[in-house]
Amino acid sequence: MDLDGKFAETVSRLRAALPRHTGWPFARRGAPYRAGEQRDQPSLAAPQRVVPPRAEEKPWWDLSRLTSLLPRRTGGAVKQPRQPAVARPRPARSAAPQPSTATAPRVEWLTAHGLEKSFAGRQVVRGVSLGLRRGEVVGLLGPNGAGKTTTFYMITGLIPADGGAIELDGFDVTSLPMYRRARLGVGYLPQEPSIFRGMTVEQNIMAVLELVEPDRRKRNQQLDQLLDEFSIARVRKSPAIALSGGERRRVEIARALASRPVFMLLDEPFAGIDPIAVNDIRALVRHLAGRGIGILITDHNVRETLSLIDRAYIIHDGQVLMEGTPQAVVAHDAVRQHYLGEDFSL
Template sequence: MRSGGNGHRGAEHYVEEFLQVEPTEEERAADAQGLVAHSLGKSYKRRPVVRGVSLSVRRGEAVGLLGPNGAGKTTVFYMITGLIAADYGSIELDGDDITHLPMYRRARLGIGYLPQEASVFRGLTVEENIRAILELTERSRDKRESVLRGLLDEFAIAHLRSTPAVALSGGERRRVEIARALAARPRFMLLDEPFAGIDPIAIGDIRELVRHLTARGIGVLITDHNVRETLELIDRALIIHEGRVLMEGEPDEIVRNREVRRLYLGEQFTL
C-alpha cells in the first residue's frame, strides 16, 4: 500500500495504534484459537448439502474455501458469516460460541464481511462511506478524522475522497470497501468472490489488499470460483466436495493431490 506524504505521518501512526492495539496475555491466548467451525451441517428439503465440515482460520492467515459448483462451499461460507443458520455444528470466535448470533452481532465481535456485490453506499462519496462506519466506532471527532485520513492514504484513495462511490472502478471500489471494513476494527475478514467482476489489472490490487490484511494480523477466509488466483494468494485451502472436506492443505499440496485433480482441478491444472 502507498503511504501519504510527511503531512500524514501522524494520521498513519494513529491508524496503526487504532487498528493494532497491543493485546493482553489473555487476548493472545484467545486469538490463538481463531475463527473455528466444528462439524457444520445443513440440509435443504431433507437433502444434505453440507455434512460435518470443520475449518479454522488463525489471525494473520489467508484460507481458501474452494470446490466445484454445488459442492456446498458457499453454504459453509454463509453459515460462518451468519447469513444462513446451521442445522448442526458450532462456530467459535476466539473460544466464544457465536453459532446462534445474528450477522450484526458477529460484526461487532470482529468478523468483517465483504460480499460479492458492491456494498459501498453508492450515493455517498468515498470519504462519507468510511466516515459512516467511524461514526459508530469512534466517539472522538479528532480521532475519527485522524483514522479517516490514515485509511485514505493507506489504501491510496485520498485523491478519490470526494468522488461518488457510483463512479469508482472495480478495483477502487474494493479498496474503499476494505478501508471501510477496517474502520470497524475486524479480527477476521470473510471475502465472498473477491475476484469476481473485476478486470485483470484489478486482480493484482485484490492480491495486495489481502496480503495487507494478513500483514495486519487479520485472518482472511476467501471463497471464489477463480481457483488459480485464490490458490496463488492463500496459505491454506479446503476443498469441499459433495458437502464434505475432500482435502485440506497448502496450495502445492492441493494441486498435487490426485483426487483433487480428478474431481475438481483437472489433470492439466498448474500454478
C-alpha cells in the same frame, strides 16, 4: 264549583276506588280487616326515605387501618408475610472475546466444527470442520454445488447452521446474528457491490467510523490513515458511483477495516474486476494479512486464489475432501479428479 272543591272531590273518588283488602302501603299485604276495625287513613304525602346512620369517619392520619398489614399472632407464633421468590442464579458463561486492544487479549482462532445444513430434505453440508488463524490467508474452494458457499455463509452468519458449532477462541457464536459477530471482530465483504452509491468515498468510510469511534478528532485521523493506506485519498470527494471496479473494492475494504475486524471473510473478491485490478486485490489481501487479520476467501477464480492463500480447504459433496497448502492441493489425485482436472498447474 271552584278549583279547591274539584280537587277535594277528585281525592274522595280516588280514596273510594282503592282496594280495601290491601290497605295503604304500610298495612300487611293480604291481611283482611275485621268488622268495626278502625282503618288507617291513607296519606297522600310521599313516604320518607330512611337513611341509615353513617359510620363515624376516621381522620386521614389515623393509622389503625394499617394494622391489617401487620403480622398476626396465630397459635402463639407470629405469621410473617410471604417473601417474594428469589430467582436462582444462572451458571456463569465464558466471556465473549473482544477485538484486540491495548488491554484486551488477542483473539487468535476462528473455528467451525461439524457444520451441517439441509435444504428441502437434501443435506448439502455434512460435518465440515475448518480453522482460521490470525494473519493467515485460507481458501474455501470446491466445484459448484459442493456446499462451499453454504459453509461460507454459515460462518458469516447469513444463514443458520442445522448442526455443529462456530467459535472464536472457544466462545460459541453459532446462534449469534451477523451484526453481533461483527462486533466480536468477524468482518464480511460480500460479492455484490456494498458501497453506498449516493455518498462520497470519505462519507462511506466515515459512516462506519462514527459507530466505533466517539472522538471526532480520532475519527478524522483514522479516515485520513485509511485513505492513504489504500491509495484512495485522491478520490475522497468523488461520488461512489463514479469509481472503477478496483477503486470500489479498495473503498469497500477500507470501510470494512474501519470496524476494526480480527477476521475478514471475502466472498468472490476477484469477481467483476479487470485483470489489472486483480493484482491490486492480491496486494490488498496480503496487506491485511500483514496487519494480523485472518482472511477466509471463497472464489471461483481457482488459479488466482491458490497463488494468494497459505492453506486451502477443498469441499466436495458437502464434506472436506482435503486440506493443505496450494502445492499439496494441486498434487492431490482426488482433487484433480473431482475439481481441478488432470491438466491443471500453478
